[in-house]
Amino acid sequence: MSAIKNSGTKPEILMRKYLTQAGVRYRCNSKSLPGKPDVSVKKWKLAVNVHGCFWHGHKNCKNFRLPKSNVRFWREKITRNRERDTSNRLDLEEAGFRYFEIWQCEIERGDLEKLDEFISEYWKARGID
Ligand SMILES: [Zn+2]
Numbered sequence: 001m002s003a004i005k006n007s008g009t010k011p012e013i014l015m016r017k018y019l020t021q022a023g024v025r026y027r028c029n030s031k032s033l034p035g036k037p038d039v040s041v042k043k044w045k046l047a048v049n050v051h052g053c054f055w056h057g058h059k060n061c062k063n064f065r066l067p068k069s070n071v072r073f074w075r076e077k078i079t080r081n082r083e084r085d086t087s088n089r090l091d092l093e094e095a096g097f098r099y100f101e102i103w104q105c106e107i108e109r110g111d112l113e114k115l116d117e118f119i120s121e122y123w124k125a126r127g128i129d
Pocket residue numbers: 053058061062063064103104105106
């Protein structure tokens with residue numbers, strides 16, 4: 001699983017392209033930030049994670065169906081992922097970050113509202129500097 005996560009999943013690659021095209025300069029998987037967010041701009045305290053709908057248990061999403069076998073194993077695994085997501089989010093927010101959680105299915109259907117918000121926060125922050 002970690003191999004899959006670190007290689008950059010497709011929605012993550014699409015997101016990076018989108019941000020690059022918008023002129024955003026960002027870092028990927030910064031080790032100095034809680035949970036190594038997929039994309040972050042430390043200077044402007046912005047961070048984004050794209051969550052796979054299955055691994056992170058996206059509620060009411062067609063991509064998330066608990067497998068029929070080993071139900072307990074999967075439920076516990078996904079619950080742990082969600083708990084980690086929450087704790088990383090709180091750590092980032094405590095450090096003063098604006099944090100954006102984006103779902104794989106949003107990117108896949110071209111719903112880029114949160115990314116647009118991220119981009120506008122980025123330019124707003126840069127304007128102040
Ligand atoms: Zn989803």
